[in-house]
Amino acid sequence: MSPLDTLNANEGGVSRxxxxxxxxxxxxxxxLNFSIPAFAQREGSAPEAAATLNAYIRIAPNGETFIVNxxxxxxxxxxxxxPMIIAEELDVAWKDVRAEDAEVDPKKYGxxxxxxxxxxxxxxxxxxxxxxxxxxxxxxxAARTWKVPVEECETADGVVSHKGKNKQATYGxxxxxxxxxxxxxxxxxxxxxxxxxKIIGKPIGGVDSPKIVRGEPIFGIDVTVPGMKYAVYExxxxxxxxxxxxNLDEIKALPGIRGVYVIKGNVTTLDAGLYNGLTDGVAxxxxxxxxxxxxxGKLQVKWDNGETATxxxxxxxxxxxxxAKGPYEKEIKKDGNVDxxxxxxxxxxxxxxxxxxxxxSPLEPMNTTASFKNGKMEIWSPTQMPGGGKTAVAKLLGxxxxxxxxxxxxxxxxxxxRLSNDFMVEAAAVAKEHGEPVKLLRNRRxxxxxxxxxxxxxxxxxxGLDAQxxxxxxxNHFVTYSNSGKVAGSGNLNATEFPQGYVENVDYGYSMMPxxxxxxxxxxxxxxxxxxxYQSFLxxxxxxxxxxxxQFQLDLxxxxxxxxxxxxxxxxxxxxxxxxxxxxxxxxxxxSGWGKxxxxxxxxxxxxxxxxSGYFAEVVQASVNPKxxxxxxxxxxxxxxxGRQIINPSxxxxxxxxxxIDGVSQALAQALTFTNGAVDQTNFxxxxxxxxxxxxxVEVHFLTTDNNTTGLGEPGLPPVIPALANAIFAACGKRVRxxxxxxxxxxxxx
Amino acid sequence: MSYTINVNGKPRTVDVEADTPLLWVxxxxxxxxxxxxxxxxxxxxxxxxHINGNPTRSCVTPVSAVGEAKVTTIEGxxxxxxxxxxxxxxxxxxxxxxxxxxxxxxxxxxxxxxRTAKPTDKDIDDAMSGNICRCAxxxxxxxxIKQAAGLPTEDKREIA
Numbered sequence: 001m002s003p004l005d006t007l008n009a010n011e012g013g014v015s016r017x018x019x020x021x022x023x024x025x026x027x028x029x030x031x032l033n034f035s036i037p038a039f040a041q042r043e044g045s046a047p048e049a050a051a052t053l054n055a056y057i058r059i060a061p062n063g064e065t066f067i068v069n070x071x072x073x074x075x076x077x078x079x080x081x082x083p084m085i086i087a088e089e090l091d092v093a094w095k096d097v098r099a100e101d102a103e104v105d106p107k108k109y110g111x112x113x114x115x116x117x118x119x120x121x122x123x124x125x126x127x128x129x130x131x132x133x134x135x136x137x138x139x140x141x142a143a144r145t146w147k148v149p150v151e152e153c154e155t156a157d158g159v160v161s162h163k164g165k166n167k168q169a170t171y172g173x174x175x176x177x178x179x180x181x182x183x184x185x186x187x188x189x190x191x192x193x194x195x196x197x198k199i200i201g202k203p204i205g206g207v208d209s210p211k212i213v214r215g216e217p218i219f220g221i222d223v224t225v226p227g228m229k230y231a232v233y234e235x236x237x238x239x240x241x242x243x244x245x246x247n248l249d250e251i252k253a254l255p256g257i258r259g260v261y262v263i264k265g266n267v268t269t270l271d272a273g274l275y276n277g278l279t280d281g282v283a284x285x286x287x288x289x290x291x292x293x294x295x296x297g298k299l300q301v302k303w304d305n306g307e308t309a310t311x312x313x314x315x316x317x318x319x320x321x322x323x324a325k326g327p328y329e330k331e332i333k334k335d336g337n338v339d340x341x342x343x344x345x346x347x348x349x350x351x352x353x354x355x356x357x358x359x360x361s362p363l364e365p366m367n368t369t370a371s372f373k374n375g376k377m378e379i380w381s382p383t384q385m386p387g388g389g390k391t392a393v394a395k396l397l398g399x400x401x402x403x404x405x406x407x408x409x410x411x412x413x414x415x416x417x418r419l420s421n422d423f424m425v426e427a428a429a430v431a432k433e434h435g436e437p438v439k440l441l442r443n444r445r446x447x448x449x450x451x452x453x454x455x456x457x458x459x460x461x462x463x464g465l466d467a468q469x470x471x472x473x474x475x476n477h478f479v480t481y482s483n484s485g486k487v488a489g490s491g492n493l494n495a496t497e498f499p500q501g502y503v504e505n506v507d508y509g510y511s512m513m514p515x516x517x518x519x520x521x522x523x524x525x526x527x528x529x530x531x532x533x534y535q536s537f538l539x540x541x542x543x544x545x546x547x548x549x550x551q552f553q554l555d556l557x558x559x560x561x562x563x564x565x566x567x568x569x570x571x572x573x574x575x576x577x578x579x580x581x582x583x584x585x586x587x588x589x590x591x592s593g594w595g596k597x598x599x600x601x602x603x604x605x606x607x608x609x610x611x612x613s614g615y616f617a618e619v620v621q622a623s624v625n626p627k628x629x630x631x632x633x634x635x636x637x638x639x640x641x642x643g644r645q646i647i648n649p650s651x652x653x654x655x656x657x658x659x660x661i662d663g664v665s666q667a668l669a670q671a672l673t674f675t676n677g678a679v680d681q682t683n684f685x686x687x688x689x690x691x692x693x694x695x696x697x698v699e700v701h702f703l704t705t706d707n708n709t710t711g712l713g714e715p716g717l718p719p720v721i722p723a724l725a726n727a728i729f730a731a732c733g734k735r736v737r738x739x740x741x742x743x744x745x746x747x748x749x750x
Numbered sequence: 751m752s753y754t755i756n757v758n759g760k761p762r763t764v765d766v767e768a769d770t771p772l773l774w775v776x777x778x779x780x781x782x783x784x785x786x787x788x789x790x791x792x793x794x795x796x797x798x799x800h801i802n803g804n805p806t807r808s809c810v811t812p813v814s815a816v817g818e819a820k821v822t823t824i825e826g827x828x829x830x831x832x833x834x835x836x837x838x839x840x841x842x843x844x845x846x847x848x849x850x851x852x853x854x855x856x857x858x859x860x861x862x863x864x865r866t867a868k869p870t871d872k873d874i875d876d877a878m879s880g881n882i883c884r885c886a887x888x889x890x891x892x893x894x895i896k897q898a899a900g901l902p903t904e905d906k907r908e909i910a
Contacts, residue, residue: 025818074887205844213837215784215824219850230778255767288766290774293790361798362849363788363884412786412850413884433892444789601909612799621909634909650844654887658847661886684793693875695888697905698887 023197028400030447037203056102057086057134063172065092065159070102070109071119072384073208074414076713077651078119080207083128084395084648088199089192093157099207104386104406110743114384114411115419117612117711119681120647124709129186136184141177142169151519151677175265180721194645203650220382220409221441229258230289232296234427235281237449237678239517240267242279251284251299256291260284261433263426266396273489273520274385275452276392283430285438293443299681308516308677316674317354320458321514326351328477328509333495335504338462341473345464347544353459353533354430355739356671359681360454360522361689364412364446368427371437376403381424382411389421393428406679420452448687449679453682455481455491455519459533469545471556473505481515488512496564496608497530498576499538502556517677521663524714527611528721532667532677535607535647535722540735549606549726550589557582574708576610584608584617584639591701592619592637601626602634603730607723613708616716618660620696621722624732628632628744629750631668633696634659639701640716643707656716657698665690671740732737755816757782758826761877763868765791766813773797783825788882795881798854799823805861807880824853832898833860839898847885855881859895868899871907 033221056068056537067083067090083099101108109121135155142160143150146167153162171178194200235241243262251260258354260282282301286292342348368381377397383389386408392400411418426438434627442450461508464473476497480487498505522528542552557578564575585608588594594604601623608617619637624630638656646652669688673680681687700716725736734746744750751796752862754763755772757780764779776782776799785808788796792807799808800822823877836859839845846852855878862869862877874895885893893903 077847108836119829197903205841206846209844209846209849212846212852213824213840214828215853217783217784218784219786221787224781288770288774288778290770290778291767294769361884362848362850363786363794363882364848365787404819411848413848413883423899441787444791501755599910623910651847652892654844654847655884656890659886660887665886676809683791684789689882689884690886690888691880691882692878692888692891693884695892697909698889702826 014342016401019609034299035710036372041683044211049319056561056748057090057130059144059171059175061172061175063170064094064098065090065096065158065171066098066100068100068102070112072112072114072386072408072411072414073478074114074384074411074418076114076119077206077648078114080204080651081120081476081552081647082123083098083181083207084199085124085127086131086205087195087621088229089128090135091158094199094204096158101408103458104390104408106387110529112386113419115416117614117714119610119711121613123708124647125637128191129189132189132191133184133186134190135631136175136288137173137178137181140181140406141174142502142569143178143215145169155363182252191495200647200650201645204648217396219364219412220369220411221364221367221412222669223380223439225369225371225380225437228369228439229285229287229434229435230292230426231283231285231440232292232443233283233430233440234296234299234301234444234446235279235450236303236305238303238305238309238676240265240308241305243282244304245301246282246299246301251295254291254295254298257295258287259434261430263429263433265300270483270516271516274388275422275518275520276388276425277422278396278425278429285431285434289439289441292295296443301421302610309513311670311677312675313437313673316513322457322462323511323513324477329511330508330509333500334507335500338473340503340506341505342464345472346467347465348462349540350462350543351537351737353461353536353737355456355529355532356673357456357519358454358522358666358670359448359672359687360415360417361448361687362411362413362417365438365442365444366417367441367750368424368425369437370431370438372428372432372435375399376391377407377431378405379426379428380407380409380422381427382409382418383421383424384411384414384416384418387420389424390426392421396425396428397432410522415523416525417452419521420518422450422452426496444684445682448681448683452489452518452520454522454528455488455660457491457529461537463541465535465541465545469547471499471503472493473543475507478508478510480512481509481519482512483515483519488515489518490522490525491529492526495535496576499556502558517555517674523659524611524717527609527718528663528716531607531609532716532721532725535609535719536736539722539726539729550585550594553608554582573613577615580615580641580705581608581610581617583705584615584641588617588637589617589638591639591699594619603727603732605723605726605728605730607719607721607726609715609718611718612715613642614712616715616719618719618723620720622724622727622729622731624728625744626732626748629746630740631743631746633724635666635697635699636664636720636723638698638700638716639703640712641703641705642712642715643705643709645709647709653700655713656700659714659716660698660720661690661695662722663717666740667721667724667739668694669740751814753813754818755813756818757819757821757890758823758829764813765875768812768814770813771809772799772813772816772821774812775813776808782823782825786850786853788851794851795854795858796851798857798881800857800861803861805858805862824857827857827860830860832863836860836863836894837896839894843890843894843903845887845890845894846888851883855883855891859891859898862895865898869895871905877883
């Protein structure tokens with residue numbers, strides 16, 4: 001069910017408080033404003049979602065149609081796909097559409113954020129209705145003028161026509177009259193039959209791409225405001241280290257420096273996932289960013305780093321191994337009796353899977369421009385979560401949120417990093433302290449070291465197969481990390497994690513190690529790690545059972561079952577549907593030629609995963625050089641099922657390809673390590689990202705199924721990592737049980 | 751110090767310290783924001799400009815080293831036929847996701863095609879491996895370079 005279906009179900013079909021308001025737009029035309037307060041009021045737990053939903057359309061007399069995109073553009077293509085959805089039902093020609101960025105105003109636009117692959121599932125139907133309601137107003141205006149019934153009028157490409165009377169009028173001509181029409185109830189307007197779509201489902205280029213190829217200034221880092229200075233903010237390399245002393249006078253005397261400030265933080269405990277607090281730091285404000293950044297080379301700060309400075313990566317690894325020997329601290333899920341089943345098993349397998357912390361590293365480093373004047377703060381920021389930033393800035397400054405104006409710029413990559421607004425809060429603090437507008441920009445070292453990291457973890461599996469090779473018992477003692485006593489952000493394990501529900505005896509539990517370093521969502525959070533561990537171990541089990549992995553997974557999934565419906569913070573979400581998973585598995589087997597004979601040293605592996613309501617199965621073909629252990633990822637075949645409709649096949653395919661290559665990049669090379677609480681890595685030489693010559697061929701296919709349309713920025717990533725690990729096993733007979741992949745362990749004599 | 755450098759065919763005079771990287775002269779003195787800051791160490795290629803036609807990391811090029819050389823940035827690349835073709839191919843194949851690295855990608859690709867009109871996949875790997883795309887649009891970058899070169903766009907790299 002979509003959030004909208006949820007609304008219908010919960011409201012019992014009675015008339016809800018739905019408003020569609022229209023007014024004449026500045027400069028002519030109609031402005032349409034659509035809000036459903038009832039939707040927001042039901043949801044109490046998620047502040048970003050707990051607001052109204054609406055959309056915004058403005059039609060100029062010449063037919064130019066301005067459509068607002070309300071969510072941050074982070075490269076997922078939302079500034080193109082949201083206007084596409086509205087334009088389709090409005091029935092305008094795409095060439096007449098001008099996409100505009102929304103102001104941050106939850107009362108007008110509802111939840112405005114880019115995360116969880118939620119933009120499409122939360123907004124697809126509501127945006128269609130917004131477009132359709134506006135179309136009806138335009139048709140009504142025409143029908144009144146021509147004195148004909150509304151039903152007899154037709155629309156196409158921004159023109160209303162009446163065949164019988166041979167009448168035609170453009171939307172531009174009708175807009176002023178349409179603005180006076182009482183807005184219809186958007187919940188009852190007629191939507192197009194998808195077979196008649198002219199825009200949705202067509203590959204359409206990004207609306208800002210022409211600006212990008214010309215180098216126009218549209219990113220946060222490009223913002224310039226009058227009188228602006230440049231700032232860097234140096235914090236302890238250990239999270240929340242307290243400032244003790246620094247050579248501030250020496251820094252103040254350097255060229256171009258206009259101010260050096262010690263700023264005290266406000267963080268007391270770590271949040272679980274998003275970080276909007278301020279931690280102690282030294283702000284350096286200069287005429288130019290280069291001068292501020294250069295001064296960092298001379299800055300010497302003494303920090304009090306507390307207990308976090310006692311923690312290092314080797315210590316975590318040793319502690320995890322020690323914890324794994326004992327019982328887990330907390331149970332997650334228990335079905336049947338794993339111990340008894342293991343006693344009766346024909347084969348018992350044990351394996352430990354480990355993955356490191358990694359960093360999001362969007363290529364545009366964290367930055368924000370802030371101007372504090374007369375008690376009011378104005379901010380320009382590339383953020384995925386504007387509302388969270390606005391609230392945090394208001395709290396920090398002790399001013400009402402209405403005194404914080406936030407302009408969201410294009411994000412030079414997000415991947416979840418910019419769901420936290422720590423950089424925005426820092427910029428606001430520095431702007432207030434300095435008194436002139438400042439652009440705060442992190443250098444790459446700061447960007448890597450003060451991340452909100454993808455958390456590492458350790459899965460200790462034990463499973464049993466019966467004499468027929470059937471999986472009868474599955475145990476996981478998961479060792480994760482804690483922040484402020486709770487599981488560190490995105491370091492959870494679900495009770496329903498597959499194969500739970502598909503094997504009789506299951507035992508999942510976890511133990512925690514104190515971390516006190518920020519961790520949080522990164523593209524397909526939790527799934528991007530759990531998929532690797534589980535799907536790799538399932539491949540081990542298939543081999544132990546003497547079965548083909550694809551067939552082993554299909555056997556495990558069994559006949560179609562009714563999926564579980566869960567209540568989530570953004571409405572009801574349909575849980576795992578085994579038939580859809582089987583569908584993508586079978587399809588990827590066909591597309592990849594699964595089972596075909598490959599040269600020695602080359603292998604295929606498969607991975608399948610359900611996340612963010614999407615089903616993805618992927619096959620990787622990789623070769624391993626026996627002398628060096630170097631891995632070449634040759635090709636990835638992907639089949640995804642995100643329901644009935646791919647809104648924009650161009651951007652959609654790009655997202656899935658990028659997600660898969662992102663996963664390969666993580667698996668091959670990415671790892672952060674900690675020494676005395678601080679991240680060791682500093683830039684792309686010791687934190688390498690995948691490059692052109694390493695990028696595999698990627699082939700993406702979508703299965704169209706009769707299910708609600710859901711997002712695809714994230715679910716394409718998780719399966720590729722186990723598919724690669726399993727391909728390496730097929731190629732050289734060695735299991736990848738620790739990420740990133742270490743070629744030294746894959747050499748033929750290793 | 752005062753420096754006069756030739757940027758996109760015009761002499762531009764700036765008063766900056768000698769060690770100021772060309773990138774920051776372009777961005778903050780000349781308001782040419784198209785060249786991007788990514789790493790500051792010549793590792794990611796987001797800051798790539800042409801100096802006398804050669805792709806160069808402007809983040810590690812001090813302004814004092816530029817001298818009389820001709821600097822071309824993303825803002826000026828469309829003036830050349832090859833640059834224009836590359837920009838058009840980028841749009842035709844809808845290459846970008848976030849787009850932050852693409853100025854640097856386009857600069858490296860244009861330099862490649864200026865040198866090698868019909869590049870092989872190996873040529874593309876060699877010319878483009880200094881440019882990171884965090885969104886991983888590599889498949890489309892490869893295809894767009896071929897399209898701009900008038901070559902079939904499919905990926906011909908061998909697989910088993």
